[in-house]
Amino acid sequence: MEVSGRKVFNEDNNLLCKPCEESELSTRADGLCRECGEHMCKSCFDTHKKWKLNRGHTLTSSDETVTEKENAEDLEKCEQHFSELIKFYCPQHEQVGCGDCMILEHKACKVEYIRDKARVFKSSQEFETLVQGAEKYLSEAKEISSSIKKNKIQALDINEKFLKDVNMFKEELITHVNKMTNVILKQGENIRVKDMKSMDVLEKENEDLIIEISRLTEMFESQIDQPQKLFVSSVLQKPKLNQLREQLDSIQGRNKIESYEFQRNDNLERSVKDGKQLGSVQIIKPRNETDVKEEIKPKERTPLPQVPVPRKRQPLLDGQWICRNIAVDGEYLSYADNGSGDVGLFVDKGYDKGYDVQYFEVEILSLGQRGTIAIGVVPCIYPENHQPGWGEGSIGYHADDGLLYNGTGTGKTFGPKCNVGDRIGCGIIGITVGVFRCKEKYHIPLST
Template identity: 45%
Template sequence: MEVSGKKLRKYCKPCEQRKASTYSDGFCSQCEEEMCQRCFDTHKQWKLNRGHRLDPTVGAISNKGETPTFDNCSKHLNEPIKFFCPEHGQVGCGDCMVISHKSCKVEYILEHIDGYKDGKQFKMLKKDIETYDNEAKSLLGSIRRNKNHVKDVNNKFALDVKLFRDKIISHITKLADAMLKYGDDIMEAGMKKIENLEKENKSLVDETNGMRDTLQSEVDQPYKLFISSLSYKQNLHLVRDQLERIKANNKIETYDFMPDCNLEQLMKTCKQLGVLHKSTGSGAALREESVKANEAAPVTKTLCSPKDQPLLNRQLVCTNVIIDGDLISYDEKAKGDRGLFIDKKKLKHLDCFEIEVMSIGRDGGIAIGVVPDDYPNNLLPGLGNDSYGYHSDG
C-alpha cells in the first residue's frame, strides 16, 4: 500500500513577520520561501523579482476554512477516515487501507477536497443524478398511465361480456359471471404488479431527491461532500439497474372477450361462454396511444352468421374437447386431463390436411398426426406403429 507522505500547507513567511498567520499558496524557489498569493503579487512588483515563479504547495488544504473534523471509521473505532482508494472508490481509516488496499495507491482525502465542488467529477455526478431523477419521474408517469390502462382493458372486456350475455337466455348468466370473475382476477393481478412497480419507482425518486438534497447541503463542507459523492456514485449503479428492471417489467397483459357466434344454436351442447384472449403488448407507449385515460374503448358489434360444423359432422371420436366450426379447444371443465378428436375421414395417397395452432395453453401440449384404424385412443400419434405425428413439445 502506498500512502502519500506529503505535509499540509505551511504558513506564509512574509505574513509571519507581520505577526499574521496565513496559509502559504506556494513556494518561491528563487527566494526559497513560502508565500501566500497576496504577498507574492507584491513581491513580484520589484524589478529584480519579476522573473520569480510561485510553485503551488503540494498537499495544501483550502485556506477558506479550518481543517474539517474527521469522521470516525465504523470498522475501526476512534480511527479517523483520512484516506481513499481511487482504484476502488472507497474511503477509510489507515487500518482499512492497510488491510483491504495494501496493493493500491492510497491518497489523502484533504489533498482533494479543495475545489472539488467545482471539479469535473462532481459536475458529472450531479449530472448523472439529474439524469436518473428525470428518467425515474418520466417512468413514474408511464406506470401511472398503465395503471389506468389496466382498468380500461378490463372495462372493455366486461362490457363485451355483458353485451354478448344479454343476447342469450338467462341460464347462461352463470357462465358469464364466471368469465367476469376470471377477468377481475387478471385485473387484480395486473393492478398489484403495476402498484408494486409504482411503489418501487417512487422510492427511486425519493432516493435520487435525497442524494441531490444531501449534496446541495454539503456544498460548503468539502470533506462530507467528497464522502457522500463517492457513496452516491456507487449507489447510482444500483439505481440504474433497478430502473432498467422496472422498465423491463412495466408491461401489462391485455385481453379481449371473443364471443361464440353459434352459442344460441349450440346452447344445449355449449360448455363455455367464449374465449378469453390474452395478449401482451410490446411496450407501454404503444398501448397508451390506443387507449386514452378516462375514455372508454369503442364497442364493435359483430353480426355473426351460423357457422358450418364440418368437424362435428365428421367426428369419429370427440372426448373432452369443444367444437366450434373449425375450431377445436380443450374443455377446461372436463373430467379427464386429455382431449381427443379423431376425424373419420380417411386419407388417400397424396391427400393432405392443414391445421393452425392458436395456443398450446399454459401447461398443456398438442399432438397432431395420422393413425391407422386400429390405433389406441390413449396413445399420441407418432408414438405407435404405422403412425406419424407432430408434437408441440419438440
C-alpha cells in the first residue's frame, strides 16, 4: 500500500531514485514502488526485491511516474490529514482518502489508485449513467418547478371557488330564512289586519249606539216634570231599549281579537344549534396517470378454495311489516337517504300479535350525518313521515336531543343525548307503554 512520501527532482525536473540519493548519487528513477511509496531506479528495485518482505512489491513504469507528477496538482488534499493528498479509492465502502486514511480505516480492504480509475472513468458506463441521471433529475426538477407554479395558480383558483361556494350557500340559507320569515310575518300581518277591521266595525257600531242611547237619555230628562208624557214615552221606547240591549250584547260578544304568539320550529332550531359549522372542507384526492394505470392494471389473485358460504340469516328482513328508506342487513338497520330528507321507518310485524308483554332494543352503531334516531309506539294509522311521539296517540324517545315526546311537538327532558354504543329499548306491558334508555344495563322506565 502506498504511503505518500517526499519526491525529489533533478535539474531537468525528473524524479530521482531515493536509495541512490541516500548514497549521494543522482540517478533518474525508473518507477515508483507502490508498496513502499519510494521512487527507484531499476537496479535499486531489483536489489530491493531480493529481501523476503519485499518480494511482492511492484514498480510502476516511468510514464506513470511522470503522469503522477503532471497530475499532482489535480489531487485534492485530505480533510482529516491536511498534508496528504487524496489518492486512493476503496470499492468496498465507496470512499476516497489519503494513504493515512487507507491504513487507519481500510487496512483490510483492497484499495485502488484513483489515477488508475480516473484513466477510464470518463468513458465508463458508470460515468455515463451518472451524467444521464443528472440530466434526468434536472429535467424532472424543471418539470416540478413548472408544476409548482401551476399549483400556485390553481391554489388561488380553488380558494376563490371555495369562497364563492361558501358565500353562495350562506346567501341561499339567508334567502331561505328570509322567505320563511316573510311567510310567518305575513300570517301575523293577516291576523292583525283582520282584527283591526273587526275592531273598526265594532267601534263604528258602538259610536252609533252611544248616540241613540244619548238621545233617549236626553228625552227622558226633558220629560221628567211631565209624568204622563214621560210614562207614554217610556212605554213606547221600551222595545227600543230592548233592541239597544241586544246590540250592546252583540258588540260585547264580538269584541275579541286573535291572541297569538310566535312558536319556534324546534326541529329547525335544533338542527341549527347542533350544527357546529356551516359545512366541511372536502379534500379531493388528485388523480394522475399512475393512479389510473394502477386501477386498470389487473391484480394477480391467488384462487381461494371453493367453500360453501352459508346464507346470512335475515330475521329483520323476514319479519318486516313496513320499511321506508331503511337498509336491512341481518340484525342491523341503517338509514338510506333518498335525497329528499324523508324519515326512515321500520316496523316489525312481530310486535303486532296482541301479546301482553312486547319489548325490543336497538343499539346505536353509528349516528350518521344528522344523528336523528327515535324509537317508540304509534297507532296503526300514523303519518310515515312523522317521528314517533310527534302525533296524537304516540310516544317516542329521540336520541339526538334526549327528550321524550308524548303526542306533541314539544319534548320533555328525559336524559342526556345518546351516542354510539348506547342501547335504547321500548316495551309494552298490558296497557302501560314504557320507553327505556339503556346503557351499561341501566334502565330508566317512562310510563304513560
